[in-house]
Amino acid sequence: MTQPPLIDAFGRRITYLRLSVTDRCDLRCQYCMEEQPTFLPKQDLLSYEELTAICDSFIARGVSKIRITGGEPLVRRDVLSLIEALGQRLGNHGLREICLTTNGTQLARYATRLADAGVRRINVSLDTLDEVMFQRLTRNGRLGDVLKGIDAAQKAGLQIKINAVALQGENEHQIEDLMVWAHGRGLDMSLIEVMPVGEIGVQRNSQFLSLKTVRARLEERFTLRDIALDTGGPSRYVQVAETGGRLGFISPLSHNFCETCNRVRVTCTGKLYMCLGKENSVDLRNTLRQGGPVALNARLDAAMQDKPERHEFDVNAGPAVSRSMARTGG
Ligand code: SAM
Ligand code: SF4
Numbered sequence: 001m002t003q004p005p006l007i008d009a010f011g012r013r014i015t016y017l018r019l020s021v022t023d024r025c026d027l028r029c030q031y032c033m034e035e036q037p038t039f040l041p042k043q044d045l046l047s048y049e050e051l052t053a054i055c056d057s058f059i060a061r062g063v064s065k066i067r068i069t070g071g072e073p074l075v076r077r078d079v080l081s082l083i084e085a086l087g088q089r090l091g092n093h094g095l096r097e098i099c100l101t102t103n104g105t106q107l108a109r110y111a112t113r114l115a116d117a118g119v120r121r122i123n124v125s126l127d128t129l130d131e132v133m134f135q136r137l138t139r140n141g142r143l144g145d146v147l148k149g150i151d152a153a154q155k156a157g158l159q160i161k162i163n164a165v166a167l168q169g170e171n172e173h174q175i176e177d178l179m180v181w182a183h184g185r186g187l188d189m190s191l192i193e194v195m196p197v198g199e200i201g202v203q204r205n206s207q208f209l210s211l212k213t214v215r216a217r218l219e220e221r222f223t224l225r226d227i228a229l230d231t232g233g234p235s236r237y238v239q240v241a242e243t244g245g246r247l248g249f250i251s252p253l254s255h256n257f258c259e260t261c262n263r264v265r266v267t268c269t270g271k272l273y274m275c276l277g278k279e280n281s282v283d284l285r286n287t288l289r290q291g292g293p294v295a296l297n298a299r300l301d302a303a304m305q306d307k308p309e310r311h312e313f314d315v316n317a318g319p320a321v322s323r324s325m326a327r328t329g330g
Contacts, residue, residue: 017265021082074107124163164192224239227246256311
């Protein structure tokens with residue numbers, strides 16, 4: 001890296017970019033989006049060349065990890081060509097890792113190409129192993145598709161972490177089974193607290209389940225030992241003695257982790273969000289189109305000064321931001 005790193009007004013260095021390549025999805029998870037969401041017009045999406053140019057600017061400023069996300073990233077046409085282009089930047093260019101967050105439904109088709117492109121680790125979101133509950137939570141998804149995708153990804157040699165949102169009155173009593181299943185297959189798992197993001201017509205406090213409660217319940221049956229594993233994300237990990245596996249806790253509400261935040265998000269239309277829980281954004285699309293990489297670079301510096309110190313999520317209030325997780329990129 002020859003250019004100075006991206007450092008925000010609170011001294012936090014930004015090394016991690018989450019890039020949302022589409023806001024569209026083949027599922028409709030109840031905690032993520034409405035049943036009939038309005039998606040962005042396709043003509044507003046940045047081309048893969050533009051998204052790559054934005055990634056290049058971040059890589060030149062010290063971003064070493066890029067996560068491709070969405071919406072469901074694998075439903076955007078020919079997304080592998082973008083991932084393959086980014087794969088060319090691994091190593092020499094300062095980029096150390098390309099990861100993917102996916103719902104897994106399309107993985108059976110893409111796992112091998114992902115591995116060939118240089119992806120090593122993926123997160124697969126899966127909240128339950130109960131077919132009926134899966135169908136209800138995703139509003140008509142098929143659990144079998146995801147399980148086939150996980151099989152294919154393991155066969156392709158991808159390291160998988162299962163991400164599950166803990167949901168009051170839904171999967172809360174299935175978390176143990178999900179963890180035992182994941183660890184039995186050699187997969188890490190992280191639990192996530194539901195966040196009040198997006199106008200999706202639900203009272204968040206009816207969905208929210210504190211991970212403090214989940215941990216206490218798990219500790220009635222399992223021995224959890226805190227470990228200092230740092231995967232560059234917000235999970236705090238424990239080792240589970242009985243399963244031999246690792247379990248992460250992503251607790252944006254019950255344990256705020258903003259002081260170590262190292263990430264920013266770019267949407268498929270080129271909006272740079274410095275915080276998942278705040279409305280302020282910077283339009284990288286016009287900057288890139290009008291001023292090219294030099295203007296983009298200057299814009300990143302200005303944006304860093306705008307990164308808030310922390311989010312202020314409150315499940316008892318309205319949504320912290322109006323855009324859904326699928327729009328910002330989870
Ligand atoms: N479609 C892909 C998937 O589901 O993995 C990638 C995008 S999705 C928005 C990324 C992650 O955000 C998923 O693990 C999902 O469970 C999580 N998520 C969505 N809405 C959420 C919310 N309101 N609170 C917490 N996590 C949420
Ligand atoms: Fe789609 Fe992921 Fe949102 Fe579920 S969580 S609706 S899979 S974007």
